[in-house]
Every structure is written in structure tokens, then in C-alpha cells.
Amino acid sequence: MIDANLIFDSETRLTGSALGCRRGGRRVFDGLDFEVQAGDFLSLVGKNGSGKSTFLRMIAGFVPKVAGEVIYNQGGKTAAALASEDITLVGHQNGLKPGMSLRNNATFYYRLMTGGVPAPERLQIAADIFALGSLLDEPVQYFSSGQRHRSALMRFPFVARQIWLMDEPTVGLDADNRAALAALIQHHMACGGIVIAATHDPMWVQGNVLNMDQFQPAHGTETDDEGWL
Amino acid sequence: MSAQPSVSSVFVALVRRDMALAWSQGGASLLALGFFLIAVSLFPFGVGPEPQILARIAPGVIWVVALLACVVSLDRLYQADYEDGSLDDLTLSPLGLVGVAGAKVLAHWLSTTLPLAIAAPALAVLLNLPDAGYPVLVASLLIGTPALSLIGSIGASLTVAVRRGGVLMFLLILPLYVPTLIFGVGAVDAAVTMSDPLPHLALLAATTLVATVVGLAASAAALKLAME
């Protein structure tokens, strides 16, 4: 694969306890506990609106938590939040500029995250994982939605980060690309990486399951204090 | 990989990408420049072609139209990135949101507002601006237009999640442009009437400094809240 000798810190651990989160004026989940450590795969399942995306965005630091605690241990350090230089997040939107070629999009992403310029071979290898190698110099505006989605997924192998946050990564992928994604995830776990993925699809990688439905706030608990807005 | 140099090269990368996008097909820069040229040349038809009247209103017309051209080009400063998801990436980059806002405002100024300042003397000729006004016109635009981009950035970030937020953005930021406009036009008027433009330029520079601090902080805060 792309970084043959890369091994992430095996001590890295991310834990959350009694987490509560509010978004769009309502409690999305409450009392959520989870733990992942180096080499783990955690899949988030649950109904629409059960807070899978919100959970990922909370881990990434976009959405503030209103209750509970997150502890991140990495390299002997303890932090109350995940360091953004340790994560790659790919959400529903693919973050590509239609007028730019895939090569320019990816190169900009690499420079944005690391400040460096990627080697062309690195870009080629990352693109080949999702069968995008021949499209590198095409403007993204001519891509199909599946190709755009794969272009977004290409970021995971392209920039070396220990923690991968994926929102619905399998949507629109054919069988070959699903297999490629599963292989990529398994390789990442073998290197000590951590993957948290929200998905409606059945498990395709061995790992833990977090069912978001069990953390739904009970009706009527949003009383006068602060949950009312 | 050390942290410090990489932050500055991330900043440069973002500035260059935004400038490339602004100048590419469908980018805002050429549209703003075109708007500037056409809107200024409408005034002789509106107020009549008498050279004295045009000379009298030339500083104000050029400043007001440059300001409007700037706002027109600003309304999607953050919105395009917000809608296609790249604002997520920018937020997770080592720059931090203040750095992101700074890079995007600088790119906007270099690609869109600076060309307006460069084109201004040509338009001043069409409006019969007296000779004494030219150096100060350019100087005032160079000092004052960063404030236009910075204050505009506040409006753009506040309306980033608003569909068709352009008109709302006008309502929010045009009142905030008043001091910049007063000092900018005041400087050119002073030069034309042979009095000292320096106090006006100093106040203009002070406005730009305040706009830098307030504009970047407010934009970063607004983007952070919009991303939730």
C-alpha cells in the first residue's frame, strides 16, 4: 500500500463518557459512552436522525457537546479534544472544486493538511486504489457522482492520519470498490489506525458496533433547564 | 515535519487556490471589474456630461462603485466552500479559522479588489478628476479597500448558511462601510481642493486596522458557529 512502513502509535485511545449533543435546537443523543483504541474499527448504526453524522462531527470538533467528557490519549499526552492533525473526515459532501482537475484538488488537499507537496507517485497510488488513476487530470465537473465520492474517499490513504472518520462511505460504491475500501480499512487497522464509520450497510469489516438508537433522549426530559432551546 | 513553516505554506496554498478560482471561468474577479467599469460609466448619463459636475462627484462615485463591486464579489466568499464541504477541510487544517479567514480575505483582495484600485485612475479620467486627485485616489483605495474585503468577510461569514444570502449581506455590511467611505472620499476631496489629505489617510488606515482585528475575529467566530 501507500506507506509501506507506517505504524501508528499503538497507545492511542479515544474515550467518551455520558456524551450529550444538541443540534438544530434539539437533543440528538444523550448518555453515550464509547471507546476506541489503535487498531479498532467502530461502526455506527441507527435510524435516520439518530445522530450518526452529529457524532462524527462532534468527534471532529465541529459540534460542541453539551454533556459528558472526551479524553484523547496519544503519545503519552492527554487532551480533552481530538487533535485535528490526527484525523481525516469525509462527510456527505465531497469537498471538490468542479473546475479543478482531480490532481489539483488532491494536491491542494494535501498541501492544506500538511503544508507539503505530495510526490506524484503517492497521488497515483492513492488514485489507483479506487480506480481513479486514469481520471487524475480530468476536471471534476465531468465526474459521475460515484467517481466524486471515490475521489473523496481517496483522501484516507493519501494523507497519513491515524483516525479516519467516515460518513456513509459505502453509498454508491460497486462491489469492486467496496472490496477496495474494506481492504484499505483492514490495512489501516493493521497499521494501528482507528476507523469510525457511520453506515446503514451491514458490517463488511470486523469490529465493534455502536447502536445510536440506544442513546436517544427520552421524551419529556427537556424541561425548563437548558434543553428547551 | 515541523509545525511552523508548514502553517505558512498552508496559508500560501489557500491564497493561491482562491486566487486561481477567482480568476477562472465563472470566477468573481472579472465580473466585479466589469461591474465597476459599467456602473461608473452610467453616472455621466445620470447626472449629465458637464465636466465640472463630474469632476466634483468623481471621488465619491469611484469609491461608492468600487465598494459595491467589492460586495457583489464577496457574497460567495465562504458560501461555495460551505456548500461543497471544503469548509470542513479548511477547518481541520492547521491554519485555524482565523488563518482561513485571513487567507481567503487576502486572496479576495489580491484577485478582486486590487484590480479595482488599479483600474480606478482610468475611470477617473472619464469623470474629469482634477490632476491633483490621482495619487491620493490610488493611495486611498490601496489603504481603504482591505477594510472593504475584511468587513465584507463578516457579512459573508454571517450569511454563509443562508440560501440567497446576498441581499441580506448587503443590508448587514453597507452600514459598516460608512467610515471607510467617509475617510476615503475625504482624502481625495482634500487633495482636489489643495488641502492636506494625510489626516484622512491616517484615519482610513486606522479603520483598516480595526477592520482587520474585528473582521477576522468575527468571521472566524461566525464560521465556527455555522459549521455546527
Place this chain on the structure above:
Amino acid sequence: MHRFANPAQFNRLADAVMPWAMVATVLLFGAGLYYALAGSPPDYQQGESVRVMYVHVPAAWMGMFVYVVMAVASFAALAWRHPLALLAGKAAAPIGATFTALALITGALWGKPMWGTYWVWDGRLTSVLVQFFLYLGYMALWKSMEDEEKAGNAASILALVGLVNIPIIKFSVDWWSTLHQPASVMRLDGPTIDGAMLVPLFLMAAAYQVYFTVVFIWRMKFEINNRKLSVMRSVDMGH
């Protein structure tokens, strides 16, 4: 902080204050209007038209005061993420906008006999007009998004940015010498206007202040109930 600022506490406090504030409003307006219209002498220069001052000056003060209230509420809302503070800003804004509009309109009516024109573009008038636009922008931002919390947060940032306008309003008459008269009441070396005019002026200012309290409390209760209704509705919808 959160313990003292929950809606139930607010409602209890509001219900205790409300009747007194209403009585005070009626009494102060009665006394203030009497002194303003009949119980004080006409000005030796301005004649009877000086009586506009008793409506105009307190309205201008209140326009600024309410803006500061709104900005403080906005700061609290952003710093502590407290929804009640968010609603306090929302409740204050239309009241402040109305006071500011009243100051602008009465100022124009006063300006016509005094200056011979309804409007001049001087520092004071312009900065007060900017304040009025800031109120409008704040209210427009609140209405611009479906997610009320997001809208309120954006509006709060605008309110804080607009705070730079307050010192400009206050000092504009000193910085730019123009038609608008300089400060004559709120100055370090004591007021320069006659005591017979200070009585109705302060009575009217106090009347505006309690009137603001009444309307503010009333609007707060309205906003809180609105919020509760929409939360209940979204719970019923299965969210």
C-alpha cells in the same frame, strides 16, 4: 450562572417586577409629559419647539442603551451558550430599533424649525442611522435561517461587531463640529442646560426606562413561550 437564568426563574422574577414597572410607567409618563408640555419654560432661543427635546433626547439615549443591552446579551449567549441570553437579545432588538427610529423622526421634526432642514449628513445623524440599520440587520439575521439557534448566534456576532458604533455616536458631536449641538447633559463638567429643563428631561428618561422594562419582560415571556411551543412541536413530530 445557568441556575439563576432558567426560564422558570425568569418568569418568577418577571411576574414580581411587572406590576410595579407598569405603575411606574404610567406615573412617570404622566408627570414627565406634564412638565415637558406645560410645567417647564420655553427656551429663550428655541421657543416652544424645545419641547421636542423631551421626546427626542431620551429616545436617543434609549436607542444606545438598548443596543448595549442587546450586545451584552449577545456576548453572554456566545460565551456561555445560554439560550435565555439569546432570547434576551432577540426581545430587546425591536424595542431599541423603535426608540432609534423615534429619535431620528423627532430629530428631523425638530431640525426643520431649528436648522431649516429635516436632515443633514453629519456624524451624529449618520451614526444613529447606522445604529438603526444594525438593529434591522440583527433582526433580519434572526429571521434568515430555519435553525433558530444558528440564526441567533449569527445575529449575536453582528450585535457585537456593531458595538464599535456606540462610541462613534457618543463622540461624533465632539469629533465633527456640525449642526447637531454637542453634549449638554452627559458631560464631565456637569450639565450646561437649565435645571427647569432637566426635571422633565430626567422624568421622561426614567419613564422610557421603565417602559422599556415592561415591554422587554413582556417580549421575553412571549419568546420563551414561542420556543417551548416549537420544541414541543418538534418532539411531537417524532424528533
